[in-house]
Amino acid sequence: MISIDRRGNILVIKLFGELRKENLDEVEQLIEGKIDANADLPLLIDLRRYEGAHDLSAAWGHFRLVSDYGDRVEKIAVVGALDWQKLATLLVSPFTRAKERFFEPDQIDEALAWLRE
Numbered sequence: 001m002i003s004i005d006r007r008g009n010i011l012v013i014k015l016f017g018e019l020r021k022e023n024l025d026e027v028e029q030l031i032e033g034k035i036d037a038n039a040d041l042p043l044l045i046d047l048r049r050y051e052g053a054h055d056l057s058a059a060w061g062h063f064r065l066v067s068d069y070g071d072r073v074e075k076i077a078v079v080g081a082l083d084w085q086k087l088a089t090l091l092v093s094p095f096t097r098a099k100e101r102f103f104e105p106d107q108i109d110e111a112l113a114w115l116r117e
Contacts, residue, residue, distance in 0.1 A: 002027050010042045010115050015050035040074035042115035043098075047080035048105045073098045077111035080104075 001016040002023050013027065076098045080086065086102045103111040 004030050007044070007112065008116075010044055010112065012044045012046065014046040017049070018051050041072075042075045043073045043077070044111055044115060045076065045078045046108070047078060047082075050080065075115050076100045077115050078102050079108050079111050 002019075003014045003016070004027065005012045005014070073096070076096070078100065080102070081104065101111075101114060103114075
């Protein structure tokens with residue numbers, strides 16, 4: 001499951017449980033207008049309750065979404081707890097012009113402050 005919200009000028013995407021391909025299709029439709037209308041929008045991705053991709057098509061869809069929209073975002077803060085989440089943040093970095101930074105679960109306020117800088 002995915003929720004999308006705003007905190008001021010920051011777009012917040014929260015992932016819960018297992019990610020499925022149809023969830024990504026829904027997210028892409030929801031964020032497309034928000035990102036296009038707000039060039040250089042900072043983005044917070046909250047993975048604290050995320051369990052991972054359901055299958056390979058969902059994992060590929062997640063990678064494609066980041067690579068498609070990463071160049072339209074100024075900064076991306078990823079908040080998570082698992083080592084693979086930290087590694088995934090590093091792996092997508094070459095495919096985006098956005099500045100990216102990983103934050104531990106108890107650093108959500110620091111992540112928001114970094115996005116506001």
